Amino acid sequence: MQAEFWLQRWREGQTGFHRDQPMPLLVRHWPTLTLPPDSRVLVPLCGKTLDMPWLAAQGHHVLGVELSPLAIEQFFAEQRLTPERHESPLGVHHVAGRIEIIQCDVFALDDATLASCHAVYDRAAVIALPPPLRERYAREVYGRLPKGCRGLMITLDYPQQEMDGPPFSVDAGNVDALFGHSWNVGLIERRDILVSQPKFVEAGVSSLHTSVYRLQR
CATH class of the missing domain: 3.40.50.150 (Vaccinia Virus protein VP39)
Known part of the structure; x- marks a missing residue:
């Protein structure tokens, strides 16, 4: 994704990814990081x-x-x-x-x-990036966060061939390949959300899950 793509989305008000309340998965799982x-x-x-x-x-x-x-x-x-x-x-x-x-x-x-x-919260970044940029993001951003850093990452997982991103599908295998070599990664919740996402249903997506990962450097 080029920078202009996202700038244009904001100029045109195409921001369906924005929520009018804090993410419930954040509220539920953030305390498990036990951060000061x-x-x-x-x-x-x-x-x-x-x-x-x-x-x-x-x-x-x-x-x-x-x-x-x-x-x-x-x-x-x-x-x-x-x-x-x-x-x-x-x-x-x-x-x-x-x-x-x-x-x-x-x-x-x-x-x-x-x-x-000391921590990173990733709800919209990793799933916003296509694979080449996602790999660069893991290497150049996560790769320079300090030892002991903790994080919460929320992803989407669907058959990528059924819909063009963004948001892109990032499954457990992708997360492990990107971060498993330098972060302790644990899946703490995975749920089926297809019925609540009409955009995906209308696009013909056959399955859609959201997953929450806890990370520690």
């Missing part, structure tokens, strides 16, 4: 997700990364927050309370920024 409250949590390809305020309410420092200035603008407006802005070699930083969003490509993050993250 003030941990810094990386949220790649964050959009304007309400998962960020939820994480901040748990006492965490949230670091979102997002390409689209519209997504960032809408997030802070909808949260009734006025962020302070500054620029760095990474991009434009928007900071309000415990939430910081950097407007940049996730691959532009430097070693120091990634090394400062």
Whole structure:
């Protein structure tokens, strides 16, 4: 996926992936990571997700990364927050309370920024990327997170030949191939969600599952 693809989606309001409440799977499983409250949590390809305020309410420092200035603008407006802005070699930083969003490509993050993250929450990033970019993402982003880092990853799994992504199918074998060599990966929930996803039904998808993985570096 080229950057322009996602920028265009935001310009045209094609953001069906956005939820109007925190992800229930996050709320249910995040406590199992047993993170200290003030941990810094990386949220790649964050959009304007309400998962960020939820994480901040748990006492965490949230670091979102997002390409689209519209997504960032809408997030802070909808949260009734006025962020302070500054620029760095990474991009434009928007900071309000415990939430910081950097407007940049996730691959532009430097070693120091990634090394400062105690945790990662991935609901929309790994499934947004086609295989070649997904491999680069695992190598260049997850591969530079520090030892001891913990994460929660939510994926979709369906017959890829039945529908074009994004979102792309990322099954257990994909997760193990991408992360198993340097992360302890555990599947903690898998459920059938096809009946609740009309877009997939209309596309002719025959099965659809969502899975939640707990990771530790």
